Amino acid sequence: MATDPARGDGDAGACEAADRFASVLFDSLQVGVAAFDEDGRLVFANRALRALYQLPAEDSGDRAELDTLGQLVRQSLALPDGAALPDADHPVERALGGETVDGAEVRITVPDGPPRHAEVNARPIRSTDGLRFGAVTAFRDVTSRHRADRFRTCELLVARALAEATTVADVSSAFTRAVAGALGWSHARLWLVDEVADVLRLVGQWDAPGRTLDSLTTATITRGWGVGGTVWATGEPLWIPDVLASDLATTGDFAERMRRAAASGVRSVVSVPVRDGRAVLGVLTCVADHREYDGERLVQDLGSIANQFGHFLSRRRADDLAVELSRTRSDFRTLVGEQLRAPLASIVRHAEALAATEGFPAAHGPLLRALGRDAAAIRAITDDLIDLTTLEAGLAGLDLCRFDLAAVVADTLAALGPTALASGVVLHRGLPEHLSVRGDVGRLRSVVDAVIGDAVARSPGGDVYVRLRDEPGVAELTVTDPGVLPDVRPRTRRRTPESPGTGGLGLSRSHAIVRAHGGTLTVTYGYHPGTTVTVRLPIDGPPD
Structure with missing residues (x-):
């Protein structure tokens, strides 16, 4: 920085110290600072500005280097969407013209580097008597915030596309377009696993207008082949910041294919698995025409969106x-x-x-x-x-009427009495005098038969406790026995008049009947051997 010519020679040492202090101070700032003289030439640039333009951190003091950086600052700015920035709207030109600029959003394009986004403040430099000596600009890098905003938008677009999609083919193109748009990258490809053929099959792609990767894209990928095949085989994301400097060797011709990709304008690649839990359902690959060094953040953001698609696939498969x-x-x-x-x-x-x-x-x-x-x-x-x-298909009509559930339980206990006595089972009952419920009496009688009959069958020589009570709006039947329910899947015991509770499908059919009535059937196990089956039914029957 130049010393003040108004100062005397005796102040030269103090001026140098002040200049060094100012230089260190500006280099410590996290915003990029550029100062221009009245002719528009760059006279000072701090460390943060050099980093923004991917230049060496140290100022070499070379005038040509400053001129090159000054040209970059003047020529690299564009509107946030990438459109050309008119010269009259350039923050430096506006400040040199005496205007104050606050919070102007711009996009910075660096040769071979990723686009950056910044907020720019610019001020004219004036003397105490109001004369303009130049302009100073400050660039605050907001690329991370800008990318986060775009990814949030992308997630909303993807969620909308997934909600409206009827087939995977419908959503794949919209998905890749949304992802590429969020990144601001040139290409996106989506492959899904074809389990029968054991290959990745291309189902969606997007290319920037006037761009294509058809010569490099295959319809199918085998496990372990290339970028997509490697991600599929390992289940891990893959980031190549510069295809010309990559030492990855997934196949013998990988280096040659990377050179061909670079000739087509490809410079960096990020590929992530499409998952639902641990299962890899596909691979999402995005390609840029610039080097990308913020790959870890990209992998995280892309992985989140890829998982959205993975959950969609799982839901579709579940629906199918x-x-x-x-x-x-x-x-x-x-x-x-x-x-x-x-x-x-x-x-x-x-x-x-x-x-x-x-x-x-x-x-x-x-x-x-x-x-x-x-x-x-x-x-x-x-x-x-x-x-x-x-019942499970929801096609069964219930023959609803009012009946006394306490009488049904008492009838079942009476019918099971001889069987229980012969097996040494003691039946303990706790029933109200009456408990009126609305339901299908025939089907609910079969539930009572199955629940109590199974308890008797499991408990030779034991005690079975049957309790029916009226909670507010709910009839609750609880059956506890000392046996352990070995399997609640369908059973095929013979139904006989002597054993009304051992009907054909046991608890499976009972579950379905209780659900159809709007109730629940639960099975719990105690700390000691024993099983409790609880049936809860709405007293007024299922909702109409």
Whole structure:
């Protein structure tokens, strides 16, 4: 910095010390500072400004270097969207013209470097008597804030696209366009895993207008091949700040392909896995035409957006699976209802007819009766299966009426009394005199039979506690036994008049019936061996 010519020679030492102090002070600032003389030539630039333009931190004192940096400052600024900045609107020109500039947002384009965004303040430099000696500008780097704002916008665009999409193909192009726009990069590619072929398959891409990577893009990628294949194989993101300086060697021809990419304008690459939890569902790759050294932040931001797409894929697959399961249930109901029940009914009828036929050997009567009982038991299980699938599909109509649930529980306990007595089971009951509920009495009776009957079957020689109580608006049935419920999946015990609780599908059908009534069925285990089944039903029945 020049000394004040008005000072005497005796003050030269003090002036040098002041200049050194001012230089160190300006270099300590986090904003880039540039001072221009009245002719518009750069006379001072601090360390932060040099870093903004990716130049060496130390000032060499070379006049040519200052002139080069001054030209960069004058020529590198654009509007935030990248459009050309008119000369009359340039902060330096405005300050040299005597205008004060506050908070002007600009985009800074550096050769081979990533675009930066800055807020610029500019002031004319005046003497005490008002004469202008030049201008000073201050650049505050707001690239991180700008990128965060764009990624928030991108997340909203992606969320909207995912919400409106009906197929993966519909959303893939919108997804890659939104991601590339958030980055301000030239290209984006989305590959998804084709599990049958065991390859990554290209499903979406976006290129900046007038740009293409068709010569470098393949429709499929094998595991471990190239950037995308490496990310798929490792499950880890990959960042190449400069393709011409990369030592990555995923394949033997990788270096050659990087040189071809550079010839097409590619300089940096960021690729992240598309995940849902631990599973890699695809790979998102973005390509820029400049070197990129802020890769760790990019990986974090891109990973968040890629995971949005991963969750969408999982939801789509779950929806597709639900549709397929619904179709399977329908096919199952048709199979069991039309093709199984009819032969079973025929077996029962023919067995009864044979047993009643005059002259049929009496010795075969017990065999026919056993055949009829077995066929009838299978038919009962079949009816339960059809009812279960119908309930789970939401197609079952409930025959609702008011009835006394306490009387139903008492009837079940009475029917199970002989079985419990023979097994050494002691039934303890706690029932109100009456408890009126609204529901399908036939189906809810089967729930009570199943819950209490299973407890008796699990507890030979033990105690079973049955309690029914009226909570506000809720009827709660609790059955506790000392046995351990080994499996709450469908069971196939034979239903007999002596054991009403061991009906075909046990708790699975009971769950479905209780849910259809708007209630809950829960199974809990104590610290000691034992199981408690709790059924809670709305007293006024399911919502209309």
